Amino acid sequence: HAPASSSIQALWMLGGCLPECAARIEDHPHLVFEIWGSHIAGVADSLTPILGDSMPLDLGSVGYVGFETLFTPSAPTLAALDAAGLALEFYRSYNTSWHNSAQYFQAIADVSTDGLLACNLTKFYKRVYMDTYLRVTGDADGVEIRDGRLVAKCVGGEQGFWWLSPACRQDPSTCIPVIDGGDGWFLDVNMQRAAIYNMPFALAVGTWAKFTAAPRAVDMLMYWWNPDNAFIDLDPLPISFPEHNPLEWATGSKITESSKVSLHKFASRGVLTADRRLTEFLSRLSMSSAALEGMLKQTKATDKSIEQVACDWLKASPDLWAPWVPFETACSEGWGMVDIVGEFVPSRATATACEWCAPGTFSEPLSDEQGATYVCTPCAVASAQPSPGQVSCLPCEVGRFAADVGQSLCTECSPGTASAELGASTCAECSPGSFQSSYGQTACEGCVGGTFQPAPGAEECSLCPLGRFSERSETECTDCSPGFIAPTTGSSRCVPCSPGYVAAEGGS
Numbered sequence: 001h002a003p004a005s006s007s008i009q010a011l012w013m014l015g016g017c018l019p020e021c022a023a024r025i026e027d028h029p030h031l032v033f034e035i036w037g038s039h040i041a042g043v044a045d046s047l048t049p050i051l052g053d054s055m056p057l058d059l060g061s062v063g064y065v066g067f068e069t070l071f072t073p074s075a076p077t078l079a080a081l082d083a084a085g086l087a088l089e090f091y092r093s094y095n096t097s098w099h100n101s102a103q104y105f106q107a108i109a110d111v112s113t114d115g116l117l118a119c120n121l122t123k124f125y126k127r128v129y130m131d132t133y134l135r136v137t138g139d140a141d142g143v144e145i146r147d148g149r150l151v152a153k154c155v156g157g158e159q160g161f162w163w164l165s166p167a168c169r170q171d172p173s174t175c176i177p178v179i180d181g182g183d184g185w186f187l188d189v190n191m192q193r194a195a196i197y198n199m200p201f202a203l204a205v206g207t208w209a210k211f212t213a214a215p216r217a218v219d220m221l222m223y224w225w226n227p228d229n230a231f232i233d234l235d236p237l238p239i240s241f242p243e244h245n246p247l248e249w250a251t252g253s254k255i256t257e258s259s260k261v262s263l264h265k266f267a268s269r270g271v272l273t274a275d276r277r278l279t280e281f282l283s284r285l286s287m288s289s290a291a292l293e294g295m296l297k298q299t300k301a302t303d304k305s306i307e308q309v310a311c312d313w314l315k316a317s318p319d320l321w322a323p324w325v326p327f328e329t330a331c332s333e334g335w336g337m338v339d340i341v342g343e344f345v346p347s348r349a350t351a352t353a354c355e356w357c358a359p360g361t362f363s364e365p366l367s368d369e370q371g372a373t374y375v376c377t378p379c380a381v382a383s384a385q386p387s388p389g390q391v392s393c394l395p396c397e398v399g400r401f402a403a404d405v406g407q408s409l410c411t412e413c414s415p416g417t418a419s420a421e422l423g424a425s426t427c428a429e430c431s432p433g434s435f436q437s438s439y440g441q442t443a444c445e446g447c448v449g450g451t452f453q454p455a456p457g458a459e460e461c462s463l464c465p466l467g468r469f470s471e472r473s474e475t476e477c478t479d480c481s482p483g484f485i486a487p488t489t490g491s492s493r494c495v496p497c498s499p500g501y502v503a504a505e506g507g508s
Helices: 008-016 043-054 074-084 125-139 187-196 210-215 246-250 267-274 276-284 289-301 304-317 318-324
Strands: 031-036 057-072 143-146 148-152 176-180 203-204 221-226 261-267 333-339 352-354 361-368 371-377
Touching: 008 031, 008 043, 057 143, 057 276, 074 221, 074 276, 125 143, 125 148, 125 187, 176 187, 176 210, 176 221, 187 203, 187 304, 261 276, 276 318, 289 304, 304 318, 318 352, 333 361, 352 371
Parallel strands: 176 203
Antiparallel strands: 031 261, 057 221, 057 261, 143 148, 333 352, 361 371
16 A cells, blocks of 8 residues: 555545545555554544444554654754854754854755745645734735735745745845745744744745755755654754743644654554454554664665664564563453463463453453453343453343343243343243233233233233123132123123023122
8 A cells, every 4th residue: 555645544544445435445554653643633533433343443652752843954053063052953043133053054045946846836825824924923024915815925926935034034145944845834833933033044845855855965954753764864953942832832823842742553443353462562562762763763874674674673672572562361352361272261370362252241351460451251140242342241121131141142021021121130920910922021911801810920811701700900700790691701891681581690
């Protein structure tokens, strides 16, 4: 697969979709590292109803954070420190009221315009950014109205390449070049900082090739993010700004540090069901920024492949990665410990591996001296679980029961019984005078008039014999009084004798 162009696209791909699920990816990727938390904030919740059971799993932090800012390369940084004790990794060192930091860099005249994008193709011509720039900085000379909208005032107009900050606008030769990528990923941030802190910047946007090549050809500042190996061989240092202020950033003012961002590991759902130990391994994997930076530098300084560099690190650092490898009995959620013959066990005493919890059981957490694990516990009476790998059992629905532990399904109440209770272990017998002829019922029915039932748990009621009658829900029939008769079975009342006839005894 081609790499995802963003953290959000990576989540779509893990779920087996192209954006908005317009197309499905049959052979989709299974793992993605370094998902930027800030880039997917609020997105995961909206993806869940779309991707459903295919929603990727968040396996936690990779151990280091990501950040983006301006960097200064080592060569001009050391030159400024040796010549004037000037620390170019500190933002105030660029304030032209106090220092001439531009003398340690080359000028925009030294930068070829090949690969630079015209201003009207970038954020320079996106009104939302320019409106915010003017509001935050008050620099009306750095913007202008074109076609009814506020845009950046570039040298050479809309087909120009460079925007000059107030500190060097009158003399472009004193500007320090800064080239951004994309449509100007960090352009609005650099514009605000240059204006507020009186920094002599000339800002432009280039193609990816220009963005990565220009700092190698010309001494200039660079926008960059960590972790990444694009400029790591130049040993750049991040320029420190005032501590991140989230409230100011929320209003559009970006003159403080950008926030450090948690980087996460995500996996497709198939990883969890296919290999429990791999899922646990990935959850435990956590690397320091120093270790990662060391490997990234090797990929630039040697002719070794990324795989070779990683292999060398693994061989040299077993103490660091050994804790990532789970015990054979360190089970994940949805799994439980089993013995050598595959039977689920409640402790590690005889456990040898982990298995997906079977229907009729649920995955329950357990902690002991070896750490956390899970056991598959049979469902209690009055509950069941039809699916494998679940973390709880379900109470029996009304009209059903589970008399024994470990049931995958609750049993329907049989005829002659009923249950209106949620989570029943038994069904109640119908009382005398009532019956139930169907399965899975919540209540018994009273015997209708003309019928009776003296016994509990009946599936039907019996008809009253000749000479007897009953009203509703009776346990026995009653004799008709003298002078009255019940001439048919199943009578609900007695009738008087016809003229000229008598019934001297009851029960006629």
